[in-house]
Amino acid sequence: VNASSQGPTVASPPDHPTERATAAWGGTGADVDVVILGGGVNGAGVARDCALRGLRVALFERNDFAFGASGNSSGMIHGGPRYLTYDPSVTLSSCLDSGYIQDIAPHLLFRIPFLFPVAKSRIGRPMLELMDGFFEAYDRYQPLKRGKPHARLDADELRRLEPGLIGEMVGGMAFDEWGIDGPRLVMANIVDAIEHGANVQTHTTVEKIEREPSSDLQIVTSRDLLTGKATRTRCRVVVNATGAWAPLAATLAGLPQKAAPIRGGKGIHIVYDRRISNFAVVAQTVDGRQIFIYPWENTTVLGTTDDDYYGDLDNVNATADEVRYLEQAIAHMLPGIRDARAITTYAGVRPTLYAWGKNEDKLSREHEVLDHRVDGAAGIFSMVGGKLASYRIFAKEATDAVMTFLGRNEPCSTHRLPLPGGETRLDALSLATKLSIDAVSARRLVYRHGGRADSIFSHRTAASAHRPRPASAPNGRVVCACEPVLEAEVRHVVRHELARTVADVSRRTRLGLGACGGMRCALTCGRIVAEETGAPPIVGRAQAIRFLSTQAGRRAVALGPIQARQEALALASLRSEVGLDPSDDGSHS
């Protein structure tokens, strides 16, 4: 018994309840209290909450943080107006939580003013009256999330605000929501979890969850997909926070898929090379669904679809018919979309709660924490359902369940304690002056890293000591000119945010997501990643090519034939410079 206590353990703070709990099991030495599967917003939220409440946490993510729905949503921290008519308590809690997220991560939120035009028709007028009443009710919740009250607009006002709008309108509504960069929200939670002792691994898949025969412990076998190295972690609780992967993840513990049922709904977005509207604009699709378009940084984002999805979750791609469906809907109101160039598409699968016999749009966006004790697997919990805006409260509920299971009662503090970067405010312009970097870069840095944006540069010097930098290359060397992303930030996310590939860097920094699709920066980024991770240059190059290849595939579905030819020519030209296929080992005489 004593021998086993010498097994791998993570040191916990002195006089911490964990030690007493460990002693109570007879010294069987769990490595951690809780293992979390999944590095989406829910997994990251649970990791942070558990770590803040003093639990020892390990998190395994099979791909990368925000790889699934969290990183591929519309990025709204909305107040849940759709619940207002049948369950106002959900709207209340959504608005409250939106307010909390603003408190803890003020740097990450931005206001998205919406316009909702109503077309002239037989029911146009009554529709407008109904909407007015509806939004009047919603206005009562808006102060909770610092939202502005709605405004009723006539057709002329609409056209003045949004000159690109066409068609006969009876009027419309303006209302207020908040947007967020999904991957950055996930990263902030992850970084905080790490800073509170969590052991977090990306590109690491869990292969098996077993009950240790002689104890109540779970043994989680995981494998690093980049190095092939396997690890066993002994823990007391497993939280399955794998989103759309939840049914598959449940099978790793020997549970049936239906123990964590999901009805995955695929949603795609298209990104255009310019801003074609001043506001977010709601439009109707051919089948009566509501979609919207909104300006984001230099681009316009159009979304989204909602279709049952049964394909490969590691490989979700928009298709051309989905692109056409969205474009045709928005072109009715904003024909300018036809002149814009699609620079990429992205797709994700919502982990919607399972229900039989309903249309995708009618499925509940609610969430549930499932205790698999009922399936004979005590200590294993699954998180199903949920949406980006409700991640914090969902994580709190899951952590509460874990705490109850462990017999502990530290309260949740994730609504009070700021996320990394949210502690202090930093002025982008003074940062730009101080570091002599481009003002736009500085603003993006402050958006992504909040009050910690300047710390990105302080890491830089130490690790570059072995490699003298040219005096002419100041802090602001730009790697990705479109977005723009600085070299210092690329190095920072490899060192401190667990980026291991070019695609990982892109997710964290938006590198390569601008108009050129990474053609001018992916290879540079690959070299930096290889250098930072100690890999040979060819590894970074191969990563860059995979990234470019993926991006090309995502663009291809949104291109017309002529643009596709131009695209292919540009790519062929790039290949002449890069010169190898993803599978190439780089050998030539």
Add this chain to the structure above:
Amino acid sequence: VTASAGTTPRVAVLGRGLAGAAAAWSAARHGASVASFGQAGLATQLSSGALDWLPWERQRGRPPVSLPPELIHFFDELGGYLLPTDASAIVATSSGVLREARAHDAHVLDLAALAPAPGLTVGPVLVPRVNRPGWDADSLAVSWSAERWALARKLEFVAVDADFGLLQSDALLPDADWASRLRDPGRLQHHLATVASCRARVPGASAMLAPAGFGLISADSAPEWARPGGEGGRGLPIGEVLSGPGGPAGARLSAALTRSLPPPIASAARLPVVPPVGGRFVLEVDGRDTEPFDSVVLAVGGVLSGGLELARTDPAAILSAIPRFHAPSFPGAWIGALSPAHEGAIELPPDDLRWGRDLRTSWLEAVGILHATESPQVLAARDTAIQGLFVAGDAAAGHSRTALLAVATGLEAGKHAAQRRAAGSRSG
């Protein structure tokens, strides 16, 4: 265009890229009166500074073929390109790759000339630390040194400090603009002094590999030791890396083509190719018909809108005139032939326009109009149903994503077009 029909053949060349230039040059040499339409092509401006015979990843390890004398002659007249007759050049790219090229821009450093075979002792190649976009001398030096070709020759790339007097704002200049700055004698002098100081600090250095734009030194003004492609062992050759789209190589090539071509008749007009009337072609420029031509060379590239501003339906008009051309092809499958039966605009199902995943050959596959035959040499002369319509370069593609092939097909098309006079005149 003064020649009268029946005496001098009249050839219309659509497109002013490499293939179009070669076709015009060749047709003129074969006695035709040539009219050039369109503007300098997109593909040409994307030239990276290397000239490949086959797409380079397909030619790796193959012994270089001998190039047709006409092709060498064309490039000699164009100027600025070096075509080794019996060997491939090895060039470094700004992506950290060393690769073969059949021929190259004279400003690009040929490493094969430096270290022709393993076993020779070659001093390090200097890589100056310069504040230019995408130029990280240290990591590039590591990357090039790790390439097999360099390892086999123990050829090392070494980053060195070099004060070329760049301002911070210079980092934002496009390569081609930066290159033009070296025309200033003061800058050039400082530039050369900096190279000399680098050379003095690293004894035994064999060459300097500089960012795109640094090689644009007038050969007359540079000292012998610093001339591009200069003297291997004795001096310090300095040359550029190969860079991607937007680099100075494309600008230099475009400028050379513009010099060599007759001025364009229309640069941005709609030019539908109408079916021949009486065996001769009438083009529509700015709403008016041209004098009839005996033959037409279509050299508008794989990017149909690149050389000419074509209306949306015009590609269809052109394609429907060439029934044996196929739609863009992606690995493994034909999407289906475009035939004259297709009326109106061609809308390809975009779902089929997708790059294959994990397919070696497919990563960045060409999307030009694919010719039914795979042979790179085949020209429309034999294959089109319409006599007198010739296709050159990427428009006859499926294979031709290389400058040398574009030129070769252009030369061939120009020759055939010029020789068609008799037939055309008879039927006209």
